[in-house]
Amino acid sequence: MLFGKTQRQRPRKTVVIKRIAADGIITFSKTWHPNExxxxxxxxxxxxxxxxxxxxxxxxxFTSNGPFFSGFSMHNLPFDSSYIGTAHSHPGPSNRPSLEDLNHFFGLVSVIIHHPYEYDTIGAYDRNGDGMEIEISD
Incomplete structure (x- = not known):
């Protein structure tokens, strides 16, 4: 509590991923495996x-990637106000964000998918690393 006031709890956001975008994340991740x-x-x-x-x-x-990292310079992206975050793959068995993932957080959401790259291996996180609900829609 700060100065006797209770802090208001924000309701958790749901990340709705259009099926075509989810399929793109899955396919792109499988293509680059075993790299991120x-x-x-x-x-x-x-x-x-x-x-x-x-x-x-x-x-x-101009991305750079390997088995344990992936990244790009945001300065090379054209300006577009519809950018809302990033998605990247983890070749291992976890889609939890690493400290490095959190330090390079961009936008509103970070989507992480892990091997074997299916719908149920997709996770979404806020900038604090807290999980967000995911819904795949048509």
Whole structure:
């Protein structure tokens, strides 16, 4: 409590990923395996329904990646207000964000998928590393 006031709890956001975007994340991750892959998420924030909606993906230019890292310079991205976060793969058995993932957080959401790269291995996290609900929609 700060100065006798209770801190207001924010309701958890749900990340709604369009099926075509989820399929793109899965395919791109399988293509780059055993290295990590990284994508930029495009979409919007629906504050009324407390949702972040992922509609499409962008392959960032000049990425660097390997079995334990993936990254890109945000300075090489053209300006676009529809960028809402990133998606990247973990070739191992966990989709939990690492400290490095959290330190390089970009946007509203970080989507992480782990091997074997299926719908049920996709996780979404906020900038604190807290899990977010995921919904795949058509």
């Amino acid at each position: 892959a990284i994508l930029v998420l495009q979409g919007k924030s629906d504050r009324k329904n407390n949702q972040i909606i992922v509609e499409s993906l962008v392959i960032p230019p």
